[in-house]
Amino acid sequence: MNLRRVVVTGLGALTPIGNTVPEFWEGLGNGVSGAAPITRFDASLFKTQFACEVKNLNVEDFIDRKEARKMDPFTQYAMIAVDEAMKDSGLDLEKINLLRAGVIWGSGIGGLKTFQDEVVDFANGDGTPRFNPFFIPKMIADISAGFLSIKYGFKGPNFVTVSACASGTNALIDAFNYIRLGKADIFISGGSEAAVTEAGIGGFNAMKALSQRNDDPKTASRPFDKDRDGFVLGEGAGAIILEEYEHAKARGAKIYAELVGGGMTADAHHITAPHPDGEGAANVMRFALEDAGLSPEDIDYVNVHGTSTPLGDVSEVKAIQKVFGEHAYKLNISSTKSMTGHLLGAAGAIEAIASILSVKNGLVPPTINHFTDDENLDSKLNLTFNKAQKREVRAALSNTFGFGGHNCSIIFKKIDE
Secondary structure, eight states, rough: OOOOOOOEEEEEEEEBBBBHHHHHHHHHHTTTOOOOOOOSOOOTSOOEEEEBBSSSGGGGGGHHHHTTTTOOOOHHHHHHHHHHHHHHHHHHHHHHHGGEEEEEEEEEEEHHHHHHHHHHHTTTTSSOOOTTTTTHHEEEETTHHHHHHHHOOOSSSSSEEOOOOOOHHHHHHHHHHHTTTOOOSSEEEEEEEESSSHHHHHHHHTTOOOOOOTTTTGGGTTOOOTTOOOBBBBEEEEEEEEEHHHHHHHHTTTOOOOEEEEEEEEEESSSSOTTTTTTHHHHHHHHHHHTTTOOOGGEEEEEEEOOHHHHHEEEHHHHHHHHGGGGGSSSSOTHHHHOOOOOGGGHHHHHHHHHHHHHHHHHOBOOOOSOOOTSSSSSSSSOOOOOOEEEOOSSEEEEEEETTTTTEEEEEEOOOO
């Protein structure tokens, strides 16, 4: 069957280094770190006392106070990012078929703060079951897509993907497939997360997953650096409007890039550790290339998962070298998590935006905080250390991997009209 083409016509971002897409892109280009001491709660007794929080945000500038109280922060973040993306897309809701417009969102955890607060309040009480009537609707991960469909009247497919840190990319691939198979014309897609809470920091600390560089938070996220000691928890949202190409062209839409392929695999190895040889990561990149009809030589930039963990960074680089061979030395490779921290289920969405903008603007964001080479990594690879690099990016591949062994890769390329 003939698959329809899918393009990007709107972007929205709420991140630790910028609360709009232009601010986010400027932060990436300038190598800004979003890490700082935690302000959400008193973290003085925690092993990790810093995170990449969203800053200078007044939710009530975007959402009515009464409505905002019905939403966990992860849903608030989704609503704010999508507001920007929808305005950017120029979609006229009165001129589109709302039955063919849907929402596929991603979140790895959902309403963690709501769940934590309600359970703590119950535990501190006298045993009488007093719970907020919005407890369940605020907590469940799918409610973000529900709120978005209600706001914009989108009556097509509507759900949330949950595949840990791969959730945002998983959502984009699902939306991509629905459009190219002819099931819909437009999707709001992306992901959001708000896990900078006592439970979030404490839980990841217990796993020994987080950096504990409390004396120097800004340089704590160090992908590929010899002295990396774990990831930095981030929060926020990334929103992308995906649209069928002819539909977008007919309404004269601005097109950022074309989404041409996606892959999904499982490591089938361990609940948290990646496959040591990067087997699942290599497979997912091969599947994405095959799906896109591209060869490894067609890719100029790989936005890696690159969380700054000892095992993960090495296995991903091994996978890239397996898939790209000698062309790996001609790639720009970078981890934008060095600046944003790890947004868990929203990571794939904001990293997709970084990839889209690298294609559009001919600029590769850096991997900041590199101080010492890791002898386990090939020094001839261009890991784009510390400073953004200008180059034509014909196509960019973005990787996201999640606990449980979930792997997703997605490819954006210059629009060939």
